[in-house]
Amino acid sequence: MVEASIPKKILLFGATGVIGKDIVDALVEAQSSFEKIGIFTSPGTAKSKADFIEKLKNSGVEVVVGDVNSAADVSKAYEGYDTVISVLGRNVLLAQVPLLSLAATSPTIHTFYPSEYGTDIEYNAASAAEKPHQMKLAVRKHIRENIDTAKLHITYLVTGPYSDLYIGKMHHDAAVEAGSFDVLGKKAVLLGTGQERASFTTMRDVGVLLVAALKTSTAEKERLLKVNSFTTTPNAILAEFERQTGGKWEARYTSLDKLKELEKQAWEGQSPISAVYTLRRIWTEGGTLYEGRDNGKIGEPGLETLEEQVRKQIQIQGGTLNG
Ligand SMILES: NC(=O)c1ccc[n+]([C@@H]2O[C@H](COP(=O)([O-])OP(=O)(O)OC[C@H]3O[C@@H](n4cnc5c(N)ncnc54)[C@H](OP(=O)(O)O)[C@@H]3O)[C@@H](O)[C@H]2O)c1
Structure with a gap:
């Protein structure tokens, strides 16, 4: 049986974006539950959002600057972490394909959260044809066909609209x-x-629910959590x-x-x-x-x-x- 691996060293991609900020805020607030929190960001963002990056460093977040499309930069960044949270934006969702493959062969990474945080892309038969879902569907297909999820556990956090x-x-x-x-x-x-x-999730609650999901990891290989605020x-x-x-x-x-x-x-x-x-x-x-939501599976956070x-x-x- 697959053992539950507990996320302790968390690395985020896309933490400087629209929802990334709320997610990183929630992680910083829950810092005592983790050994290390880091973000991987591009040199351009490190410069253009210098104040935000400085604030994160002052809150104890490690900042790794690199190119998300460089296997060498990503593999090096993975060395100090066990969990990857991708919050990459809509335009770069396919950059997650190599990120996942590198995570699957990394000796340290055991858990990966692909960039979801939105509408259920497999809600019904019609979902497969919806244009905005295509890249997220391609990422799930890559996971199901190419990733050994006995080794790299996946959680999709489906929050609905903000x-x-x-x-x-x-x-x-x-x-x-x-x-x-x-x-x-x-x-x-x-x-x-x-x-x-x-059903909606507030942007603050996306972060709260993500932290709750991290703290309640299971041995499930592909965990789908449909959560919301109200x-x-x-x-x-x-x-x-x-x-x-x-x-x-x-x-x-x-x-x-x-x-x-x-x-x-x-x-x-x-x-x-x-x-x-x-x-x-x-x-x-x-x-x-949905018939039921999954907030209860992750401790029913407030x-x-x-x-x-x-x-x-x-x-x-x-x-x-x-x-
Ligand atoms: N449910 C909803 O209502 C809702 C609303 C908005 C978003 N979402 C979902 O939330 C997730 C994140 O979306 P977001 O809007 O927060 O993302 P975003 O602000 O567009 O981008 C997030 C980060 O991704 C990286 N990135 C974006 N474009 C890039 C590019 N062209 N090249 C390299 N890196 C790039 C940047 O990080 P660095 O520069 O730091 O590397 C950026 O800060 C997505 O899955 C999206 O579908 C859901």
Whole structure:
């Protein structure tokens, strides 16, 4: 039987990005549970995000500067670690193929978390054809066909959409029909009929859930964890904004059919945010809802609520809380 290997020395790739920062924050907060935390970053980022890198070093994080596409740089970095957390961005997901192969032959690495942290890419039969899923699917295929998962344990942390982004104001004017909550204008564009349920994870909670997953490693070769902070509907989000800001908002709806039409146009026009339309269509269709979630398997960590998220968003947009 395969023994559970306990992650103690954690190396992150992509920690300087959108969700990487929350993940590294959560790891630093839980530092006493680990022997070592490090990030691998490019020379360009080490320069352009020097303040952030300095802050990490001051919190006890080791910073390894190298080229993610260099086998020599990566193998050297692996020497001091047992676990790899990839948080690489959407455009570079295939860089994980060599990262995984190198991890599988490394004498020290026993656990690998591929960059997931989003929509379940194997939710149903239709998932295989969804354009934004293709690179993550290719990474899972590489793992299943080429990686000895008895030696390199894999965990996919599937969190669904980040509520921080979903309940924000859409900054691309042309894309406002894909959903938006504008606190100062007291205006919202809601998806579907407003009544479709979706499960969300807050960005802070992605880090909390990842730490919880690390602390509850099992002997499972390929562990899939479907986790989230809360389940709600666009109408319930709007009601919470109205409650906290005091008074009615102007709301309009983008029906599922309209969203599909906009999605088609976005891909045909090669819009840089085509994937946003597709993912929001999937969420509105129910692609984040499961029979049960896996938070309990990793110790049911305390997570944020819709009420807290809305309060945070009002502050981010410079709004005023009622009372
Ligand atoms: N559920 C959701 O709502 C949601 C939202 C956003 C993202 N996600 C998921 O979260 C994961 C991370 O996404 P992210 O948006 O946080 O990533 P990101 O900010 O786009 O990039 C993360 C890091 O990857 C490295 N990177 C990015 N582009 C690169 C390039 N062209 N060449 C070399 N390195 C590059 C950089 O790290 P260094 O420069 O430090 O090496 C960068 O800081 C993805 O799997 C994504 O699908 C989910």
